Structure formats: structure tokens, C-alpha cells
Amino acid sequence: MQSPSDSPAVKFSPHGDFRRTLRERVDAYFARTGLEPRGQWAMYIKSVVLFAWFGLAYSIVVFAPVPFFVRLLAVIPLGLAGAGIGFSVMHDAGHGSYSKNSKFNQLMFYSLDFLGGSSYVWRFKHNTLHHTYANIEGHDDDINMGILGRLAEGQRHVAAHRFQHIYVWFLYGMIGVKWHFYDDFATWYAGRLGDREMPRPRGKDAVALIVGKLVFLSVCFVIPSFFHHIGWVILFYLMAAFVEGVALAVVFQLAHCVEEADFPLPDEAMRMQTDWATHQVLTTVDFAPNNRLLSWYVGGLNFQIEHHLFPKITHVHYPAIAEIVRETCNEFAIPYRVQPTFFGGVRSHYRFLRRMGRTPEAGALLPAASA
Numbered sequence: 001m002q003s004p005s006d007s008p009a010v011k012f013s014p015h016g017d018f019r020r021t022l023r024e025r026v027d028a029y030f031a032r033t034g035l036e037p038r039g040q041w042a043m044y045i046k047s048v049v050l051f052a053w054f055g056l057a058y059s060i061v062v063f064a065p066v067p068f069f070v071r072l073l074a075v076i077p078l079g080l081a082g083a084g085i086g087f088s089v090m091h092d093a094g095h096g097s098y099s100k101n102s103k104f105n106q107l108m109f110y111s112l113d114f115l116g117g118s119s120y121v122w123r124f125k126h127n128t129l130h131h132t133y134a135n136i137e138g139h140d141d142d143i144n145m146g147i148l149g150r151l152a153e154g155q156r157h158v159a160a161h162r163f164q165h166i167y168v169w170f171l172y173g174m175i176g177v178k179w180h181f182y183d184d185f186a187t188w189y190a191g192r193l194g195d196r197e198m199p200r201p202r203g204k205d206a207v208a209l210i211v212g213k214l215v216f217l218s219v220c221f222v223i224p225s226f227f228h229h230i231g232w233v234i235l236f237y238l239m240a241a242f243v244e245g246v247a248l249a250v251v252f253q254l255a256h257c258v259e260e261a262d263f264p265l266p267d268e269a270m271r272m273q274t275d276w277a278t279h280q281v282l283t284t285v286d287f288a289p290n291n292r293l294l295s296w297y298v299g300g301l302n303f304q305i306e307h308h309l310f311p312k313i314t315h316v317h318y319p320a321i322a323e324i325v326r327e328t329c330n331e332f333a334i335p336y337r338v339q340p341t342f343f344g345g346v347r348s349h350y351r352f353l354r355r356m357g358r359t360p361e362a363g364a365l366l367p368a369a370s371a
């Protein structure tokens with residue numbers, strides 16, 4: 001199902017020595033250490049911790065005999081647990097890097113349906129469009145916020161975008177709700193995502209989408225409504241979805257929608273100036289590489305350069321692979337960009353949003369660093 005059709009295909013330059021050298025060195029790393037690229041015990045233990053975290057927080061919010069304010073506070077770790085499962089379990093499983101067993105990968109990938117999003121639509125949007133065409137305007141749906149935001153030079157500017165660096169954080173909090181109740185159904189109905197045609201789910205894919213939504217609705221609304229007034233249940237849901245949405249959006253945005261990342265475009269013949277691997281490095285930024293707790297929680301998504309180059313390798317290997325990638329980039333004179341801290345990345349995203357929110361003429365007059 002995964003070949004983007006419809007709009008003219010973007011063509012990268014042929015793979016060159018950079019990608020070949022990288023692959024040889026990473027293969028040599030696994031041969032030398034004897035480690036498996038997929039199916040690490042660290043991943044399985046992590047999954048148990050994250051699902052236990054989710055179950056505990058859910059139990060406090062819904063079942064436990066605790067004061068109301070404790071129930072309300074527990075919504076925050078519940079939302080963070082949902083995002084954590086998305087980062088560390090669903091994302092790897094969707095790329096087939098969680099386990100060596102493809103059926104087990106698919107089973108864990110359904111964790112996204114359990115959390116309210118369609119794994120079928122994600123695979124097309126993330127694996128196919130985003131990973132192939134990272135930061136190429138009109139092809140990467142992750143930089144398409146429609147009228148609500150402007151994330152690339154070629155996108156239409158409206159007056160409200162001048163304030164996007166302020167209001168976009170609230171929108172990130174609403175992403176989950178929109179995703180759960182609108183996006184997947186709209187994409188299914190339209191059979192397209194942005195400018196791209198998406199094959200509609202059929203057979204077991206359609207069943208999984210429907211059953212996933214029903215399970216999600218049961219967990220979020222039906223079961224809690226036996227214990228609490230539906231008004232409180234809706235409030236719990238909105239708060240958890242807000243926390244989850246902000247966490248998901250910020251972590252994914254820090255890798256691409258920051259001042260340091262490139263947004264290259266194809267020429268009139270739809271050819272890119274670089275090969276695919278170089279493109280992934282130029283359009284992606286790592287952040288907080290030395291923050292081990294953050295690296296654990298975000299499922300290695302702070303090493304997105306490595307993830308974009310090697311999505312089929314389990315994320316627990318990214319810190320080690322990053323050394324190889326950085327050295328190889330230096331040898332080939334390809335800029336390897338790292339934001340030292342998480343909040344440095346947040347500030348860069350804020351400045352990026354502010355610059356893109358200015359009118360195109362005003363933005364063009366200002367150098368990026370002072371924007």
C-alpha cells in the first residue's frame with residue numbers, strides 16, 4: 001500500500017559513497033559488538049514499564065478511592081504515558097524495528113489504535129511521506145498545518161500566523177482530539193493525505209481501524225462513565241489528550257521545525273540536489289543527546305538524524321550509532337546539527353515559528369539567527 005502516487009514523484013540523486021560508508025560502519029558496529037539491530041530486551045522491559053505506568057495512572061484517574069484533586073493530577077502522568085508508548089513502542093513497531101518478528105511488530109503497532117490513532121494512516125503519513133520527503137514542502141505532511149500554521153516558505157501566509165509562536169502550543173494540545181475523532185476518518189473518506197492519494201484501508205486494515213476506535217472510546221469514555229459523571233470523564237479525557245498532544249508534537253517538531261534544519265525544494269524536473277541520505281541529515285536536528293532520561297522517554301527521537309538514516313534499527317542503539325554518523329558526516333563535509341539541550345530545541349522551535357509567522361517579505365529581511 002505504501003507507494004505514494006498521484007503527484008509527480010520527487011527524485012533524489014543516486015545513493016553515493018556517504019550512504020554506503022555509513023552502512024558499512026554501522027554493520028561493522030553490530031558485527032563487532034554482537035548486538036542485534038532489532039528485538040532488544042531493553043525494548044521489552046521498557047514496554048512493560050510504560051504500559052504499567054499507563055495502567056497505574058489510568059487506575060488512579062478512574063478507579064482508585066482518592067481525593068478528586070489527586071485524580072485530576074494523575075491525568076498528567078496518564079497523558080505522558082500515552083505519549084511515551086507512542087514514542088517508544090508504537091513508533092519502533094511501525095517501522096518494523098521493535099522486534100525481528102513481523103507479526104509481533106504489527107501487534108505492538110496496534111498500540112497506536114489502542115491510544116486512539118489509526119496505525120494504518122500513520123504508516124502512510126509517517127513511514128512513507130515523512131520519512132521519504134522530510135521537510136519537502138508539499139510532500140511531507142508533517143509540515144502541513146493547513147491554514148492554522150505556516151511551517152515552510154512556500155506555504156500561504158495569513159495575518160494570524162504572526163501569532164503562531166504563541167498559539168501553536170495550544171493547538172498541539174488539541175492535536176490528539178482532532179486525530180482521535182476527525183483526521184483518520186477524513187483521510188479514509190477522502191482517500192488522500194495532503195496532495196497524496198492514500199489507498200483506503202480494506203479488509204483487516206479497515207476492521208483494525210474501526211475496532212481500534214471502539215476500544216479507545218471504551219477505555220476513554222464508556223468504562224470511566226460507570227464510575228464518574230460523564231462531564232468529569234470528558235474533562236479527564238481532554239486534559240490527558242492535551243498533555244499527550246503537546247508531548248508528541250513538541251518532540252516530533254524539535255527534530256525538523258527548528259532554525260537549524262533545511263527545507264530544500266526540488267527543481268522544476270522534481271529533482272533534489274542531494275541524495276536521500278544527505279537530505280535526511282540536512283533536514284533533521286538531534287537534541288539533548290546526553291540527557292539519558294529524556295532519551296529513554298522519547299524513544300530515541302532526540303536522535304532523529306540516526307532514526308531517519310536507520311529507521312529499521314531499534315532506537316536503543318541510536319546513541320552509539322550517533323558517534324559513527326557524526327564522524328562520517330564530518331568526513332563528507334555534511335553539516336551534522338545537534339541542539340545540546342531540550343529547552344534549547346524548544347527555543348529554536350519558538351524562533352522558527354515566529355520567523356515563519358512573519359509576512360514572507362518581512363521574514364526575508366531578517367537573518368534566521370536574529371529572527
Ligand SMILES: [Zn+2]
Pocket residue numbers: 091095126131307311
Ligand atoms: Zn519514524
